[in-house]
Amino acid sequence: MNIAISKEVRLKPVLSISHLSVKFTGGDGSPVLAVDDVSLSLATGEILCIVGPSGCGKSTVLNVVAGMVRSTPSAPVEISGDFHIATQATLRSRQIGYMFQQDTLLPWKTALQNVMLPLTLQGRPGARERAEELLALTGLEGFGGRFPKELSGGMRKRVQMAQLLAQDPEILLMDEPFGALDAQTRALMQQEFLRVWERDRKSIVFVTHDLTEAILLGDRILSMSARPGRIKREVSVGIARPRTVESLVGSDRYAELHHMLWADLQAEAVRTLGGGVR
Amino acid sequence: MKRLYNLMLRAGWLVGLILFALAWYAVSAAGLVTEKVLPSPQSVLTKFVEDVVSAQVWQNIGITLQAWFLAVPIGYACGVSIAFALIAVPQVQRAIHPYLVLGNSIPRVVLAPVFILALGLGLSSRVALGVSLIVFPVALGVYGGFKLCEPALLNSVAMFGADRRAQWLHVRLPAALPYLVSNWRLAASLGLLGAIVGEILIAPNGLGWLIRIRSGVFDVSGVFSVLIIILALAMIVNLTTDAIAARLLRWQ
Amino acid sequence: MSLAATQVGGAAKPVAGRSLARTMMLHAVAIALTLGLWQFVVAIGLARELVVSTPLRVAAEFFAVVVSPRTWSAVLVTIGELVAGLLIGGAVGVVLGAAFARVPLLDRMFKPLVLALYTLPRLALLPLFVVWLGLGVESKIAVAVIHGVVLFMLGAYAAVSSIDTKLIEACRLFGASRLRLLALVYVPSSVPYLLTTVRQAIGLALGSVIVAEMTGAFAGMGFELSRRLAQFDMTGVLAWVVLASMLGLALERVALTFERRLTRWTPRQQDD
Numbered sequence: 001m002n003i004a005i006s007k008e009v010r011l012k013p014v015l016s017i018s019h020l021s022v023k024f025t026g027g028d029g030s031p032v033l034a035v036d037d038v039s040l041s042l043a044t045g046e047i048l049c050i051v052g053p054s055g056c057g058k059s060t061v062l063n064v065v066a067g068m069v070r071s072t073p074s075a076p077v078e079i080s081g082d083f084h085i086a087t088q089a090t091l092r093s094r095q096i097g098y099m100f101q102q103d104t105l106l107p108w109k110t111a112l113q114n115v116m117l118p119l120t121l122q123g124r125p126g127a128r129e130r131a132e133e134l135l136a137l138t139g140l141e142g143f144g145g146r147f148p149k150e151l152s153g154g155m156r157k158r159v160q161m162a163q164l165l166a167q168d169p170e171i172l173l174m175d176e177p178f179g180a181l182d183a184q185t186r187a188l189m190q191q192e193f194l195r196v197w198e199r200d201r202k203s204i205v206f207v208t209h210d211l212t213e214a215i216l217l218g219d220r221i222l223s224m225s226a227r228p229g230r231i232k233r234e235v236s237v238g239i240a241r242p243r244t245v246e247s248l249v250g251s252d253r254y255a256e257l258h259h260m261l262w263a264d265l266q267a268e269a270v271r272t273l274g275g276g277v278r
Numbered sequence: 279m280k281r282l283y284n285l286m287l288r289a290g291w292l293v294g295l296i297l298f299a300l301a302w303y304a305v306s307a308a309g310l311v312t313e314k315v316l317p318s319p320q321s322v323l324t325k326f327v328e329d330v331v332s333a334q335v336w337q338n339i340g341i342t343l344q345a346w347f348l349a350v351p352i353g354y355a356c357g358v359s360i361a362f363a364l365i366a367v368p369q370v371q372r373a374i375h376p377y378l379v380l381g382n383s384i385p386r387v388v389l390a391p392v393f394i395l396a397l398g399l400g401l402s403s404r405v406a407l408g409v410s411l412i413v414f415p416v417a418l419g420v421y422g423g424f425k426l427c428e429p430a431l432l433n434s435v436a437m438f439g440a441d442r443r444a445q446w447l448h449v450r451l452p453a454a455l456p457y458l459v460s461n462w463r464l465a466a467s468l469g470l471l472g473a474i475v476g477e478i479l480i481a482p483n484g485l486g487w488l489i490r491i492r493s494g495v496f497d498v499s500g501v502f503s504v505l506i507i508i509l510a511l512a513m514i515v516n517l518t519t520d521a522i523a524a525r526l527l528r529w530q
Numbered sequence: 531m532s533l534a535a536t537q538v539g540g541a542a543k544p545v546a547g548r549s550l551a552r553t554m555m556l557h558a559v560a561i562a563l564t565l566g567l568w569q570f571v572v573a574i575g576l577a578r579e580l581v582v583s584t585p586l587r588v589a590a591e592f593f594a595v596v597v598s599p600r601t602w603s604a605v606l607v608t609i610g611e612l613v614a615g616l617l618i619g620g621a622v623g624v625v626l627g628a629a630f631a632r633v634p635l636l637d638r639m640f641k642p643l644v645l646a647l648y649t650l651p652r653l654a655l656l657p658l659f660v661v662w663l664g665l666g667v668e669s670k671i672a673v674a675v676i677h678g679v680v681l682f683m684l685g686a687y688a689a690v691s692s693i694d695t696k697l698i699e700a701c702r703l704f705g706a707s708r709l710r711l712l713a714l715v716y717v718p719s720s721v722p723y724l725l726t727t728v729r730q731a732i733g734l735a736l737g738s739v740i741v742a743e744m745t746g747a748f749a750g751m752g753f754e755l756s757r758r759l760a761q762f763d764m765t766g767v768l769a770w771v772v773l774a775s776m777l778g779l780a781l782e783r784v785a786l787t788f789e790r791r792l793t794r795w796t797p798r799q800q801d802d
Contacts, residue, residue, distance in 0.1 A: 068433050097437060104434035108452040108529040117448065118438035147529040167438055283635070290638025298643060315662060372553065373560070383782045384775035385737030387653075388752075391744070391759040391767045396581060471651040475741055478656060480759075486654065490745075493657030501658050505650065512649045 020081035049218030057229030097169035112144030349408025357416025408472025423457025619678020627686025685727030
């Protein structure tokens, strides 16, 4: 692909992974190679999207980076490879933010208390004021006193976003964060996410299986193969920002990218159904 | 008709109570059974009013409350501590979990004579019985609550920089709160059972003893009166628990 | 932060069989140590044998109890009371619970009374039953009945109210009659709840029946226990307590096996 790489992508990487392989123990005790020789780098201020069929190990890559893959005697995990995070601080929690697909708001804390949590855990002063600011930024002014059960799915996602902004990490890992939302709310949240991101341009790895979402949000897109997850293709999106769904879906570049990535996914689906799972 | 039905639905409990009382009254007024078998509502009410102002009855209420209010916090604290140990230390879990399951499935009220022989007729044997009733189910129930905690929530706060202590404070404890509350309720009812069983069996005082003595002289309305007192005490404790729980679990 | 070619816990996979044997060994040692300590404490005079007995004496007494035919007639009396009471109480409770779940008016009117019966320690009703029914088996059966009624009522209530109304609608659309509906939907979806209730009820009612026998009876395990209690015979009391516990465990095992067998179609829940 000889598409011009946008300026920010050439900056030095904040995160680089080289030759990462992850081997789990399957349900029947035999080893399962989940991730196979994956290398990638994330530049400062870049959104890198990873697409792939479900179960291709894209979430595993994020989990390894976040340090959430732990080996236990009953479920041993073998991780090989190397990854570097180029930041000044060494405290993992401050460098990396993680947005899960599930609701990870604490149901027993109000929206405001949830947003304050990362701030208070890190002992930063003025937590309440900052949290209120962030709720306002994500369009939730006046909802701070509500418990998560009293908020809609989209509003809960906004609170999660505000929470991540409060944490203020250098790198954001997002694992299908809008996957559980209905189509309309998802489109709205993507737009909101871009609006907030444009303000301070965090470096983000964004995992999704929604191709339109990947093209809308990403600077670059990696497509992964079915298990064992390998990187199959890397493309630069090369569509000028700010982007909107409406302007995007009409463009030729969108059609081209969508077609290409769709073909990748389809080929993987056929391969999996053909029996070659491992 | 429809409106009457709706009214009945809303004020149902009152209607039910009145119906119940009327049926009771009718049975005893018709002379179907003697006062020795089923006393009339009025004689039970009279006895109850007498009891409520009787110093002797209050003394026995005090005895029962003593055993009850000692057994519940002791048993609950032990149960919850064991649950903590089970979740925090895998070795403890492996070592004692099978015994807790075992102890929970045996009919522990039959331990009453053991405690009576070992500790005597006094307060301590009844408290011990209550504690033995409470510890096993509470330990297992609260442990189950701790275990259910969503790993994604723990991971999420860990990413925000929560250490082990903060994870307990912000995630594990609040997540287990519904279980802590429901097991407190269970502990309260088992503590009362322990006290009453001890008293009915052999103790020289307490509400259970009062039931035993009164039934011994066929004072059935007196027995009913004590049952109402026990029920009232249990309900007061339950309602207090519910009120506190409703405040604590507003987020549910 | 670098993670160069690490292997985390790749080897060290426990062999299931051997680790189980090891765990069993450890448990056996722990039990032996506890019993040994008990024996030792009495042997050096730290505790009086009259008060705490010794494991050897309890074991000897237990064997004497087990081989005596008198014991088994007592056990049969107790089991008979338990089963009779739970059958009667269970039948009444299931009917009442289902009715309460299907008729909201009934539910509204009499729920407080049911809750009262649930809140009250049910053993407190025992002296009343003795007044009404005497010291024979009837009053003990009544104790089991009251447990059965209350527990099965709640179980059936939960079972019937949890039935998916869509399931009923679907069966109606297929043309199922009321009776077929009962057989197709109500009974099978209630079975898991009711079997769990059976297990609970057995545990609770067994203890209560034995306590009931202790307060005054002519036969049964509780009667035997109370005789030994009156003689300050700790060894005998403990032997009978062990027997009662074993009976409780055995009955629960049986109930659990039935439950597993009959509810294989339900989504597997976690044990304990």
